[in-house]
Amino acid sequence: MRGLVIKNTGSWYTVRTDDGRTIESKIKGNFRLKGIRSTNPVAVGDYVHLIINQEGTAFISEIEDRKNYIIRKSPNLSKQSHIIAANLDQAFLVVTVNYPETSTTFIDRFLASAEAYRVPVVLVFNKYDLLDNDERRYQDAAIRLYESIGYKCITLQATDEAPAERSIEQLKPLLKDKVTLLSGNSGVGKSTIINGLLPDAHLRTAEISDSHNTGMHTTTFSEMLQLPYGGYIIDTPGIKGFGTFDIDKEELTSYFREIFKFSEACRFNNCTHTHEPGCAVLKALEEHYIAESRYNSYLSMLEDKDENKYREAF
Ligand SMILES: Nc1nc2c(ncn2[C@@H]2O[C@H](COP(=O)(O)OP(=O)(O)OP(=O)(O)O)[C@@H](O)[C@H]2O)c(=O)[nH]1
Numbered sequence: 600m601r602g603l604v605i606k607n608t609g610s611w612y613t614v615r616t617d618d619g620r621t622i623e624s625k626i627k628g629n630f631r632l633k634g635i636r637s638t639n640p641v642a643v644g645d646y647v648h649l650i651i652n653q654e655g656t657a658f659i660s661e662i663e664d665r666k667n668y669i670i671r672k673s674p675n676l677s678k679q680s681h682i683i684a685a686n687l688d689q690a691f692l693v694v695t696v697n698y699p700e701t702s703t704t705f706i707d708r709f710l711a712s713a714e715a716y717r718v719p720v721v722l723v724f725n726k727y728d729l730l731d732n733d734e735r736r737y738q739d740a741a742i743r744l745y746e747s748i749g750y751k752c753i754t755l756q757a758t759d760e761a762p763a764e765r766s767i768e769q770l771k772p773l774l775k776d777k778v779t780l781l782s783g784n785s786g787v788g789k790s791t792i793i794n795g796l797l798p799d800a801h802l803r804t805a806e807i808s809d810s811h812n813t814g815m816h817t818t819t820f821s822e823m824l825q826l827p828y829g830g831y832i833i834d835t836p837g838i839k840g841f842g843t844f845d846i847d848k849e850e851l852t853s854y855f856r857e858i859f860k861f862s863e864a865c866r867f868n869n870c871t872h873t874h875e876p877g878c879a880v881l882k883a884l885e886e887h888y889i890a891e892s893r894y895n896s897y898l899s900m901l902e903d904k905d906e907n908k909y910r911e912a913f
């Protein structure tokens with residue numbers, strides 16, 4: 600029996616079978632995925648084959664090849680990875696300028712990883728209602744920057760009655776018939792957005808901590824929900840850092856779209872854009888064609904490669 604993994608809680612996977620049943624499943628013994636050292640060999644969004652047993656539960660006997668996936672380094676086991684979700688059409692990265700503050704480094708690391716795995720990203724700037732004028736100006740500047748690079752940006756207010764230009768209604772046409780991952784730091788409003796889209800979902804949400812201005816990690820497992828107009832949306836636990844996995848140093852430049860564009864004019868084709876003479880990226884940075892924040896994020900990922908370590912701070 601074939602099915603789609605819609606939820607993962609510890610060692611149990613909830614699978615929606617092709618004939619419409621929902622079956623709690625486990626992985627069979629020494630099941631391993633070739634090439635990936637992952638803390639979760641099966642992820643939400645995977646298509647699997649089940650052997651159903653008499654108790655009405657099942658063993659996962661096979662995983663179908665993935666179209667793509669979003670993966671990150673496990674916080675504690677730096678040599679291991681964690682697959683956030685598989686077979687995505689797109690990811691919405693929910694960010695907040697404040698309450699909590701999402702760092703540009705976090706945004707850029709997520710974007711670069713999604714480029715590496717060919718998952719298109721939409722940036723969703725949430726909690727507009729909480730921002731003061733300076734923060735709104737900052738957000739406008741950030742949106743100009745990311746739109747100039749080619750990323751779609753949306754301004755949102757997930758709670759209460761939002762005016763049309765920032766209501767969650769904007770998301771519906773983008774979600775229709777697609778599999779969309781919702782990711783971002785804890786407390787940015789991922790579950791609130793899904794509750795707004797699917798009032799029957801009743802996902803747990805919680806206020807962020809006053810003293811730390813950070814989320815409370817309210818969502819603890821990934822869950823895929825079906826949209827009435829076609830498609831799926833995946834709620835995920837908030838992530839603190841985004842340690843990248845398996846990205847070649849040589850290829851890193853190509854995951855920063857605008858940096859890549861300038862790099863084609865560098866004197867050396869193995870230029871790392873850090874110190875080399877004739878580096879077109881450094882020149883563009885100096886002339887403000889490349890934003891400092893983006894270049895710093897590029898450097899942070901380049902350093903990761905040297906040290907091969909997970910960066911909690913982002
Ligand atoms: N004022 C305001 N509050 C919001 C908005 N969106 C979400 N919130 C609030 O922010 C808090 C956190 O929202 P959640 O939906 O739990 O955040 P989350 O991203 O799912 O967090 P984790 O599950 O911990 O990753 C809740 O108190 C929400 O009511 C918004 O647009 N404006």
Ligand SMILES: [Mg+2]
Pocket residue numbers: 789790791803804817818835836837
């Ligand atoms: Mg949540």
Ligand SMILES: [Zn+2]
Pocket residue numbers: 862865866870871872873875877878879880881
């Ligand atoms: Zn260069």
